[in-house]
Amino acid sequence: MTTSGTGTGPTGIRLTAPAPGWSVTADVVVVGSGVAGLTAALRCAAAGRRAVVVTKARLDDGSTRWAQGGIAAALGDGDTPEQHLGDTLVAGAGLCDEAAVRALVTEGPDAVHRLIGAGARFDTAPGSEEIALTREGGHHRSRIAHAGGDATGAEISRALVAAVRTAGLRTIENALVLDLLTDAYGRTAGVTLHVMGEGQHDGVGAVHAPAVVLATGGMGQVFSATTNPAVSTGDGVALALRSGAEVSDLEFVQFHPTVLYLGPEAEGQQPLISEAVRGEGAYLVDAAGTRFMVGQHELAELAPRDIVAKAITRRAQEQGVEHMYLDARHFGAEMWQHRFPTILAACRSHGIDPVTEPIPVAPAAHYASGGVRTDLRGRTTVPGLYACGEVACTGVHGANRLASNSLLEGLVFAERIAADIAAGGAADGAPEPVPPAVEERRPPRALPLLAPETRAAVQRIMTTGAGVLRSARSLARAAAELDVLHCEATEAARAPGAAGGADVPPTSTKAPEPGVEAWEATNLLCVARVLVAAAQRREETRGCHWREDHPERDDASWRRHFRITLGADRALSIRTTATADFPPTTGTTSQPAPTPDTEPAP
Ligand SMILES: Cc1cc2nc3c(=O)[nH]c(=O)nc-3n(C[C@H](O)[C@H](O)[C@H](O)COP(=O)(O)OP(=O)(O)OC[C@H]3O[C@@H](n4cnc5c(N)ncnc54)[C@H](O)[C@@H]3O)c2cc1C
Numbered sequence: 082m083t084t085s086g087t088g089t090g091p092t093g094i095r096l097t098a099p100a101p102g103w104s105v106t107a108d109v110v111v112v113g114s115g116v117a118g119l120t121a122a123l124r125c126a127a128a129g130r131r132a133v134v135v136t137k138a139r140l141d142d143g144s145t146r147w148a149q150g151g152i153a154a155a156l157g158d159g160d161t162p163e164q165h166l167g168d169t170l171v172a173g174a175g176l177c178d179e180a181a182v183r184a185l186v187t188e189g190p191d192a193v194h195r196l197i198g199a200g201a202r203f204d205t206a207p208g209s210e211e212i213a214l215t216r217e218g219g220h221h222r223s224r225i226a227h228a229g230g231d232a233t234g235a236e237i238s239r240a241l242v243a244a245v246r247t248a249g250l251r252t253i254e255n256a257l258v259l260d261l262l263t264d265a266y267g268r269t270a271g272v273t274l275h276v277m278g279e280g281q282h283d284g285v286g287a288v289h290a291p292a293v294v295l296a297t298g299g300m301g302q303v304f305s306a307t308t309n310p311a312v313s314t315g316d317g318v319a320l321a322l323r324s325g326a327e328v329s330d331l332e333f334v335q336f337h338p339t340v341l342y343l344g345p346e347a348e349g350q351q352p353l354i355s356e357a358v359r360g361e362g363a364y365l366v367d368a369a370g371t372r373f374m375v376g377q378h379e380l381a382e383l384a385p386r387d388i389v390a391k392a393i394t395r396r397a398q399e400q401g402v403e404h405m406y407l408d409a410r411h412f413g414a415e416m417w418q419h420r421f422p423t424i425l426a427a428c429r430s431h432g433i434d435p436v437t438e439p440i441p442v443a444p445a446a447h448y449a450s451g452g453v454r455t456d457l458r459g460r461t462t463v464p465g466l467y468a469c470g471e472v473a474c475t476g477v478h479g480a481n482r483l484a485s486n487s488l489l490e491g492l493v494f495a496e497r498i499a500a501d502i503a504a505g506g507a508a509d510g511a512p513e514p515v516p517p518a519v520e521e522r523r524p525p526r527a528l529p530l531l532a533p534e535t536r537a538a539v540q541r542i543m544t545t546g547a548g549v550l551r552s553a554r555s556l557a558r559a560a561a562e563l564d565v566l567h568c569e570a571t572e573a574a575r576a577p578g579a580a581g582g583a584d585v586p587p588t589s590t591k592a593p594e595p596g597v598e599a600w601e602a603t604n605l606l607c608v609a610r611v612l613v614a615a616a617q618r619r620e621e622t623r624g625c626h627w628r629e630d631h632p633e634r635d636d637a638s639w640r641r642h643f644r645i646t647l648g649a650d651r652a653l654s655i656r657t658t659a660t661a662d663f664p665p666t667t668g669t670t671s672q673p674a675p676t677p678d679t680e681p682a683p
């Protein structure tokens with residue numbers, strides 16, 4: 082067995098996990114403990130597979146816990162999966178894979194009922210046992226189930242964590258997964274991970290398993306202001322790239338239109354004002370108090386998210402201001418308290434009372450519509466490596482995710498993966514035993530210890546150059562600045578005495594292990610560079626990719642996906658493929674090379 086990662090990241094630096102010092106063996110290792118990871122683990126366990134869940138912080142520390150609006154499914158009278166399909170395809174702006182969307186919307190209602198069976202409690206309509214349903218942007222029907230008013234994700238997380246505990250699943254918390262292990266045939270054989278804090282697993286170790294499910298969530302932390310929690314650093318996408326898997330559609334970062342505006346210097350996770358607030362009748366008004374969405378789209382404030390985010394940005398530019406306002410004073414105190422208690426508390430903690438004043442809002446990075454490319458069974462292009470949830474690109478979201486389809490996608494595709502694993506879809510048999518000489522055979526470590534400041538630098542560069550509004554110029558500047566960061570990091574890594582530097586023998590036991598911050602910063606830089614490369618390539622405006630210099634959607638030239646890998650020559654390669662070819666329907670690595678063009682990255 083050898084460690085993967087012998088190629089270089091887009092940083093050009095060899096990114097290889099340190100050799101494992103301890104190990105655990107399982108049938109499947111699930112990386113991440115949000116809705117996708119926990120559902121996959123529970124389902125695998127129910128099918129008799131030994132599943133281990135590894136997660137970077139605590140079990141409930143991902144985006145799932147923060148989800149507000151709800152989970153979309155055709156649960157209501159008169160609603161149908163077909164109508165849900167239609168709304169999803171429209172939001173996806175011509176780039177959804179219809180087969181994937183069909184799987185989502187037809188399997189969605191039962192998946193939600195299974196979640197309820199697992200213990201999740203959704204709000205019910207007054208005086209009834211029926212699930213209460215609301216609306217969000219892009220949905221022509223009320224089909225969003227919610228819990229605790231605006232605390233849907235917290236309830237889903239609570240229920241799934243409780244189910245995992247009841248099922249007695251093995252979990253390893255505070256463990257950052259570094260890289261994929263592969264066997265001599267290039268098949269998945271587990272992961273290496275770095276456990277923080279005290280405990281029996283302290284330091285770098287490994288979980289050996291023939292199937293790995295990446296469920297690491299999003300990459301919102303690539304930007305300065307995001308709704309995503311601190312753990313959303315794109316680790317799964319970076320790991321997948323290093324292991325040779327394909328990623329796709331990274332340029333489609335969804336900016337949520339209504340995030341509480343806390344000033345131009347605000348950084349890190351920002352409070353979301355759910356789209357469900359607009360679903361219940363809140364208005365967007367500009368600095369002059371005018372409802373500017375009326376007349377812009379048939380659904381006005383409930384237009385798909387990308388359209389609202391663009392309208393807010395445009396109107397703010399016209400008026401020379403930083404934000405717009407969401408006015409829901411007409412809800413009254415009781416409705417605010419009952420329906421949106423979390424948002425009410427968050428606003429008040431920042432000195433804004435939505436009962437008596439409009440809420441200042443601006444777009445912020447919210448969701449990665451692209452990610453690690455999978456087929457309908459959740460298989461990536463590396464045998465035995467699966468991906469589900471926000472880290473994955475199943476083809477469901479196209480160029481822009483429809484509101485509240487994300488939790489649903491996590492459920493449905495996690496279940497599909499578990500079914501595939503249960504049917505023997507991963508590499509056959511147990512992983513090969515680790516040969517004693519693995520320490521000597523691992524590639525030389527040359528991970529630069531990126532300083533924590535690198536994270537903030539990446540975020541500033543990405544926010545300025547690759548944010549909600551982009552252009553060739555802004556993207557070129559971002560690419561150049563990221564290059565500088567990469568070069569500085571490389572130089573620092575080579576400096577005498579640096580961990581992983583040239584003076585540290587590959588097998589040295591004295592070299593300090595890179596810290597979590599170093600891995601996260603490295604992963605952020607890696608995904609930022611790939612994201613910018615994809616955004617530079619897409620010379621049109623589509624879905625949540627908005628190019629100032631190419632303001633129109635161009636189906637003739639760009640109704641395509643970019644499939645991005647790190648080649649054996651260590652260069653980033655970007656291929657384009659037509660929508661109809663996406664994703665593969667048969668599985669793993671034996672796909673014919675897509676047409677038409679294969680080019681080195683810019
Ligand atoms: C504020 C907010 C509100 C939202 N509201 C909604 C909504 O109402 N409806 C909806 O459908 N969607 C919503 N979304 C999106 C949705 O919540 C997420 O897309 C979804 O929860 C992602 O689930 P996941 O399981 O893929 O990832 P997450 O829930 O983000 O979990 C990822 C997990 O991976 C772990 N992890 C990451 N990297 C590593 C690593 N290297 N090693 C080990 N573990 C790692 C994390 O610690 C975490 O446990 C919202 C998102 C946010 C941020």
Ligand SMILES: O=C([O-])CC(=O)C(=O)O
Pocket residue numbers: 148149150151217354355356357448483484485486487
């Ligand atoms: O509550 C919100 O607006 C967030 C949401 O639905 C989503 O991201 O799907």
